[in-house]
Amino acid sequence: MSTDVFSDALNRVKQIGESADVSPEIIEGLMHPKATMTASLPVRMDDGSTKHFTGYRCQYNNVLGPTKGGIRYHPDVSLEEVQALALWMTIKCAVVGLPYGGGKGGVIVDPKHLSPMELERLSRSYVRAMADFIGPQTDIPAPDVYTNARIMGWMADEYEAIKRVKAPGVITGKPVRLGGSLGRDDATGRGAYLCVLELAKKKGLNPAETTVAVQGFGNGGYHAVRLLQDAGYKVVAISDSQGGIYSDNGFDVNSIYQEKQRSRRVRAVYCEHSVCELVDHKSISNEELLELDVDILIPAALEGVITAKNAANIKAKYIVEVANGPIESDADPIIDEKGIVVIPDVLANAGGVTVSYFEWAQNRAGYAWTLEEVHQRLEHIMQKSFADVWELTESENRSMRDAAYTVAMRRIGQGIEAHGTRDYFNS
Ligand code: NAD
Numbered sequence: 001m002s003t004d005v006f007s008d009a010l011n012r013v014k015q016i017g018e019s020a021d022v023s024p025e026i027i028e029g030l031m032h033p034k035a036t037m038t039a040s041l042p043v044r045m046d047d048g049s050t051k052h053f054t055g056y057r058c059q060y061n062n063v064l065g066p067t068k069g070g071i072r073y074h075p076d077v078s079l080e081e082v083q084a085l086a087l088w089m090t091i092k093c094a095v096v097g098l099p100y101g102g103g104k105g106g107v108i109v110d111p112k113h114l115s116p117m118e119l120e121r122l123s124r125s126y127v128r129a130m131a132d133f134i135g136p137q138t139d140i141p142a143p144d145v146y147t148n149a150r151i152m153g154w155m156a157d158e159y160e161a162i163k164r165v166k167a168p169g170v171i172t173g174k175p176v177r178l179g180g181s182l183g184r185d186d187a188t189g190r191g192a193y194l195c196v197l198e199l200a201k202k203k204g205l206n207p208a209e210t211t212v213a214v215q216g217f218g219n220g221g222y223h224a225v226r227l228l229q230d231a232g233y234k235v236v237a238i239s240d241s242q243g244g245i246y247s248d249n250g251f252d253v254n255s256i257y258q259e260k261q262r263s264r265r266v267r268a269v270y271c272e273h274s275v276c277e278l279v280d281h282k283s284i285s286n287e288e289l290l291e292l293d294v295d296i297l298i299p300a301a302l303e304g305v306i307t308a309k310n311a312a313n314i315k316a317k318y319i320v321e322v323a324n325g326p327i328e329s330d331a332d333p334i335i336d337e338k339g340i341v342v343i344p345d346v347l348a349n350a351g352g353v354t355v356s357y358f359e360w361a362q363n364r365a366g367y368a369w370t371l372e373e374v375h376q377r378l379e380h381i382m383q384k385s386f387a388d389v390w391e392l393t394e395s396e397n398r399s400m401r402d403a404a405y406t407v408a409m410r411r412i413g414q415g416i417e418a419h420g421t422r423d424y425f426n427s
Helices: 005-019 024-029 079-095 116-130 149-163 187-203 219-230 253-263 286-290 329-337 351-365 371-395 400-418 422-426
Strands: 035-044 050-061 067-074 101-108 139-143 211-215 234-240 243-246 269-272 275-278 282-284 296-299 318-320 341-343
Touching (some): 035 079, 050 067, 050 079, 067 351, 079 101, 079 400, 101 116, 101 139, 116 149, 139 149, 187 219, 187 318, 187 371, 211 286, 243 286, 253 269, 371 400
Parallel strands (some): 211 234, 211 296, 296 318
Antiparallel strands (some): 050 101, 234 243, 269 275
C-alpha cells in the first residue's frame, strides 16, 4: 500500500460515499477527526528507572453520541492507526445503530516486555494523561489488542480516584465485579458468529461441510471459532503471532485454547481434562493461512494482512473480518471480482461495542442484566444490522462493505442534516 492506514480508511469513505450519492458535506465531515490527544506517559519501571511511553486518544466524530472505542497496546501503534481505528468505530457504531460516535486509543508498547506491575502503572499513567479528555458522557474507552478486563478495571479505578466519584460508565469491558457486563468477554466473537449464522441462512451453508480458518487466536478470534465449532463448523486452521497449524480433520478449539493459556503458543493438541496430546497437523505461516482453500476465512489479528499483492491468491468463499481493517482498500476490487463475500469489520466485529454499550447503559441506570438478556439483545441487534446491510446489498447490488458504509453514512448524514445543511440555510 502506498498510503498510510488512515489515508486508506479516508479513501474508502470517499469512494463508497461518492458511489452511494452521500452528500459531499457529509463525506467532508467524515474526513476530519474532531480531536486527537498525544501524551507522554511516564512509568516507573521495576528497576527504579522512569520510561516514557507515547499514548494517543482520538475522538473522531460525535454527531450520534459520545465517542466510543478501545485502547490498543502494541509496538506498531501510531497516530495514523489510532485515527483510522477511530474512523472505523464511527462507521461501526452507526451500522449497528448505537447512540455513539467513534473514538480509539493506543500506546506504543510491547506489553509482553512489561511486568504485571509495570503494566498496571502504564495503564494508570494513560488515564492520568487522558482524565480530562475521556468521560462517561464524552468519550468511553474499552479493550482492544493486548488490553483486557483487568486493565480496564485499573483504568476505571484511576479515573474514579482522580475525579473522586464512582464513574463505572467511563470505561467498558471491566471485570464483572467492577461493573462489567455479563457477556462482554465473548461479545466480539459472538457477534461475528451471529453474522455467520445469518450468512449461512442466505447462502444455504451446511455447517458440517463448511471449513473455517482463523488468523489470530485472541479474544475476538477464539470466541468466534469456539461458537462456530459448537454449531458444527469444522475449524481446520488457527494461528497467532508466532505462526499457525493446519489439519484436514479439524481441531478441537478448546484444547488449543487451553494449551495456549498454558504455553502462550498455538499448538496442535487434543486435551482430555489437563492431559494434552499432540495431534497430526501441518505447521503453516500466517501468510499461508490466508491463502488456504477453506470456506470461511476469519482474519482476527491486525489490519492490512490482505493487500493488492496477495488478494488474488485468496481461495476462501467468505471472509469474516473480526479484525479491524484486515483488507486494504486497493484489495477490495480484486476480492469482489473473485466473488468472495466479505462480512466487513464494521458489522462482523460490532458485537464487542454493542455489549460495551449494554455495559455503559447498565452502569448509568444501575441495572445488572442476566447473561440471557445480554445474549438476546445482542442477537436482536446483530440480526437486524445484518438484515439492514443485506437488504442494501441486494437492492443496490453492492458489496456488503459498501452497503454497511452506506447505511452508516446515511445515518450520520441524518444527524448532520438535523442541525441544518447548506440547502436548509440557503432556502
Ligand atoms: P487479542 O490481543 O485478544 O488477540 C490478538 C491475537 O492476534 C493474539 O492471538 C495474537 O497472538 C495474534 N496476533 C498478533 N499479531 C499477529 C500477527 N502478526 N499475525 C497473526 N496473529 C497475530 O486482541 P483482540 O481483542 O482479539 O483483537 C483482535 C482484532 O479484533 C483487532 O483487530 C481488534 O481491533 C479487533 N477487535 C477487537 C474487539 C474486542 O472487543 N476485543 C472488538 C472489535 C474488534
